[in-house]
Amino acid sequence: MLPDQLTRRAMYDLVWSKPMTKIAAELGISDVALKKICDRHRIPTPGRGYWARKESGQPVKQVRFYATADPADEQIVIHGPPAPRSPAVREAIEDHRKRHVVRPSRPKPIEFEPVEPVRIIHPSIARTAQALRRAKPGPDGAVSASGEGECGIEVGITSVERVIRILDALARALEARDLALHAEGRLMRTGIGRDTLTFALIERTETRPHIPTDAELAEEERRLRRNERNARLGLWEYGQKRAYPETDTMRTGELGIRITDQYVTGARRVWKDGKTQRLENLIEEIADGMLLYLAGVKARREEHERWQQEWRLQEQRRALARAREEREKRRQEFVGRLAAAAAEISQLEGFLERMQPKRPGCPGEVARMLAWAESRIRVLQASLEPQGVAAALAEQKLFPEADDLADPPRDGADPA
Incomplete structure (x- = not known):
């Protein structure tokens, strides 16, 4: 006997018409095998307790049937021993055999006219x-x-x-x-x-x-x-x-x-x-x-290069601004040291002038202190000499003739 063949729709109608145990017996297979077949072909089946609720008059919901895009799912082949079948099952099988779904042919790609081969190729x-x-x-x-x-x-x-x-x-x-x-x-x-x-x-x-x-x-x-x-x-x-x-x-x-x-x-x-x-x-x-x-x-x-150039120019300007700020601090510190030296000279000179009348009779420690004060004044005065100050300024580049920390001019602008 040939195996039974049904469409997905026919199987769907069967499993929602009566309990699957009865349909499986009529097809000559177990209800477990029938459930696997339905799952494999993506056919929704009634859940547990569906038929009991329906027989007792309770509301039940039937899952909607959906078509699939895979032609292989449409053909269901059931292998089982010969067994008596109900009229509904026989009708579904015979209907399938009469109509026997024909698989569509393979789609062909779009055809273009033949092209003459190129002989002299670049x-x-x-x-x-x-x-x-x-x-x-x-x-x-x-x-x-x-x-x-x-x-x-x-x-x-x-x-x-x-x-x-x-x-x-x-x-x-x-x-x-x-x-x-x-x-x-x-x-x-x-x-x-x-x-x-x-x-x-x-x-x-x-x-x-x-x-x-x-x-x-x-x-x-x-x-x-x-x-x-x-x-x-x-x-x-x-x-x-x-x-x-x-x-x-x-x-x-x-x-x-x-x-x-x-x-x-x-x-x-x-x-x-x-x-x-x-x-x-x-x-x-x-x-x-x-x-x-x-x-x-x-x-x-x-445009990207112009943007990069402008960005680099802005970075350069920011770096120069930071360097000028740092140089300004060093300028203040340098001038502050000179001013402190000048103030110290004035203080020491005033002190020596006050002590001068009493100097001939001073003890040795006082005399040596006064001599140190005079020596200290000479050192401080030497640090304030223009030549020494100029050399220190040149070494630290605090007031150069050409300011290397000035902002560069923009394109088309004259340098300040």
């Missing part, structure tokens, strides 16, 4: 062209050229010759404007002097639900049956994955060029295929756009 992209033509496509049908001296391209195998033609035309258009295309492994670069920009050629991709093949569905069914058998034996496996991916990444063949850095306000940085235009027809516009973009990069750099 030297800046020759290594990229060689790598793309020799590359073997990966699982998603993409090839890449992102090694040393290559342009950082990853596109579908069917777009290779079109990409080479676009890169060749762009390299020649940039060369006509005195710009060079530099392949740098993961990106491309062009520039004028110190001002550069990086850009990339990219292909738009789409993520679509994976449509499993018959072989994948059979493998998934075998995996589920193996898990059920292991569960009955108390063997649990963790980290298992479905036999096929949830989604596929589709290469659309739609290409675009994007400037990837040096954001310039108001300048265009993306060119791509559209409904009525192709990237090949935008090459001259792209080259002109990059030239304009570089002018914006230059203006941005010059």
Whole structure:
């Protein structure tokens, strides 16, 4: 006997029509296996006590049915021994077999007209062209050229010759404007002097639900049956994955060029295929756009340099102000020491003048004190001599002829 097949909707209607123990018995499986099937196919089921409350007349709530995006969830295959079935179960199974849901075909990527291969390739992209033509496509049908001296391209195998033609035309258009295309492994670069920009050629991709093949569905069914058998034996496996991916990444063949850095306000940085235009027809516009973009990069750099220069000037002025403040303190201390010396001379001279009449008969200690006072006056007077003061001032740079701590003049202003 063939295994029973139902749709998710049919199974949903069954499990909400009567207790799952009765439905499981009619299908020839256990109620635990039926619950696992419903969970695996994301079918809501009645909770514990639902049927008891319903039979007693209490209000109950039925969980709403929702469709899923995965076609594999729509097919439910039940393997069980032959058993008598109720009319409702037989009707649901027969209805499914009559209508038998047909899986949709795999979506195809957008097709572009074939492109004649470029024979004479611009030297800046020759290594990229060689790598793309020799590359073997990966699982998603993409090839890449992102090694040393290559342009950082990853596109579908069917777009290779079109990409080479676009890169060749762009390299020649940039060369006509005195710009060079530099392949740098993961990106491309062009520039004028110190001002550069990086850009990339990219292909738009789409993520679509994976449509499993018959072989994948059979493998998934075998995996589920193996898990059920292991569960009955108390063997649990963790980290298992479905036999096929949830989604596929589709290469659309739609290409675009994007400037990837040096954001310039108001300048265009993306060119791509559209409904009525192709990237090949935008090459001259792209080259002109990059030239304009570089002018914006230059203006941005010059503005940044002006800002840096002004910041450095302000920092210099602040440092000079701190140095002048420190010098002013040292000036005050220097003049204060000279004033203190002059005041001390006046005090000592007044003292000696007062003691002079009594000096002939003074004891030895007093005489020696007076002699010291006279010596002290000579030392202090020597420290106030203009030549000595000038030498000390020059050494400490307190009053230089050319003030090296004066603020620098601003651009266009005469120095004070």
